[in-house]
Amino acid sequence: MAPLTEQLKAPQPTPTPSRPAVRLTGLTRSFGARTVLDGVDLDIPAGQFVALLGHSGSGKSTLLRAVAGLDHDTAGSGELSTPERVSVVFQDSRLLPWRRVLDNVLLGTPKRDAEGRDAAGRGRAALAEVGLAGRENAWPGQLSGGEQQRAALARSLVREPELLLADEPFGALDALTRIRMHTLLRELWQRHHPSVLLVTHDVDEAAVLADRVLVLDHGRIAVDLTVDLPHPRSYRDPRLGEYRERLLAALGVRPDGEPAGGN
Ligand SMILES: Nc1ncnc2c1ncn2[C@@H]1O[C@H](COP(=O)(O)OP(=O)(O)OP(=O)(O)O)[C@@H](O)[C@H]1O
Numbered sequence: 001m002a003p004l005t006e007q008l009k010a011p012q013p014t015p016t017p018s019r020p021a022v023r024l025t026g027l028t029r030s031f032g033a034r035t036v037l038d039g040v041d042l043d044i045p046a047g048q049f050v051a052l053l054g055h056s057g058s059g060k061s062t063l064l065r066a067v068a069g070l071d072h073d074t075a076g077s078g079e080l081s082t083p084e085r086v087s088v089v090f091q092d093s094r095l096l097p098w099r100r101v102l103d104n105v106l107l108g109t110p111k112r113d114a115e116g117r118d119a120a121g122r123g124r125a126a127l128a129e130v131g132l133a134g135r136e137n138a139w140p141g142q143l144s145g146g147e148q149q150r151a152a153l154a155r156s157l158v159r160e161p162e163l164l165l166a167d168e169p170f171g172a173l174d175a176l177t178r179i180r181m182h183t184l185l186r187e188l189w190q191r192h193h194p195s196v197l198l199v200t201h202d203v204d205e206a207a208v209l210a211d212r213v214l215v216l217d218h219g220r221i222a223v224d225l226t227v228d229l230p231h232p233r234s235y236r237d238p239r240l241g242e243y244r245e246r247l248l249a250a251l252g253v254r255p256d257g258e259p260a261g262g263n
Contacts, residue, residue: 021046021163021195022067027078028219029062029071036062038219039078046083046162049189049196051206053247054216060199063216064088064167067197083163083195087156091168093148095140095155102127102136105155119158126154129191130184146177150184157188164194168201178202179235182209186231203251207243208233215250223250 020043029037036059044050054060065071066080068088095104105123112118127136130150132143140148149169156164169185170178186209189196200206206213207227215223227243234240245255 019046020044021048021083022197023079023081024067025079027063027066027076027080029059029066029074029076031074035219037066037076040216040219040221042214042221044163044195044197046195047193049198049209049211051198051200051210051213052216053200053203053206053213053251055251056201058216059219060216061167064165064197064199067163068165083161085159085161086163086165087159087161087194089149089152089156089164089166089169091171093140093152095148095151097140099140100136101132101138101140101143101151104140104151105158107155109158122158123154126157127151129157129188130154144177146173146181149173149181153184153188157192160192161194164189164196166196166198168199170205171201178205183232185209190231203244203247204235204240207240207247208235213243213247215247223247225250 022042022044024040024042027037027040027042028035040063052060052063062071062074066074066076067082068086069082070088095101096107099107102120102123105126106119109119109123113122124133124136127133130153132147132150132154135143135147140151143151152169170181173181182205198206198209210227213223213225213227214221217223225243225246229237229239229243
């Protein structure tokens with residue numbers, strides 16, 4: 001792994017592909033009589049980091065599950081195109097407690113990839129990238145919550161995803177661990193350049209990480225905001241504060257912190 005200073009000096013990702021990595025056209029999903037997604041159109045260019053905000057129950061996870069292809073039993077219509085290699089990270093790490101950390105990371109990965117590279121070596125490298133070198137033989141129960149999420153990120157990395165889907169991956173972590181995980185996720189994204197769709201409740205998390213923040217409301221993308229700030233971003237940057245204010249307003253939060261009627 002390159003030293004941190006080198007990674008920070010690395011050029012910013014500036015993907016300009018002709019075809020988007022993800023394309024949703026008229027995506028509709030319903031549960032019984034309730035329409036949760038009501039004709040969502042969305043293109044995500046390769047390498048773009050997109051955060052998805054919205055009130056609880058607005059359909060963020062439903063959208064992410066649809067993109068992940070994890071909703072075959074859900075009624076819906078529309079067209080969806082995604083890259084071949086997609087990884088998903090959830091709020092809980094979903095590590096199998098009876099398998100050691102490295103075995104968890106390698107779960108479902110062939111022993112050798114198409115280029116003949118050894119999976120165990122790639123698993124070790126991925127664990128080192130997320131700061132878990134030396135913990136390969138630990139049991140998941142011996143890791144902290146933050147370390148378990150690091151292992152989950154390593155598991156997603158091993159698949160070399162073109163698209164990383166993350167559903168509130170840091171939602172269960174304490175504030176300081178969450179900030180460290182933001183740094184880690186940004187570094188991994190800058191190094192590997194997958195497209196990212198991150199579902200979050202955290203306006204700061206969205207603004208500090210994403211190129212683009214979407215707000216889902218009444219089954220549609222109500223706001224599509226480009227965050228035009230270089231990486232790495234600081235929580236203390238007043239420009240980030242401006243984006244935060246705009247996103248809070250988009251979510252209907254008044255400057256006094258009260259929700260403005262809600263939806
Ligand atoms: N399997 C299901 N069966 C029935 N209703 C569902 C199912 N999954 C989700 N829903 C409903 O769809 C709506 C959207 O749920 P979803 O989990 O996508 O929202 P969300 O924006 O991710 O919410 P949160 O931020 O609270 O996680 C909710 O009203 C939820 O109750």
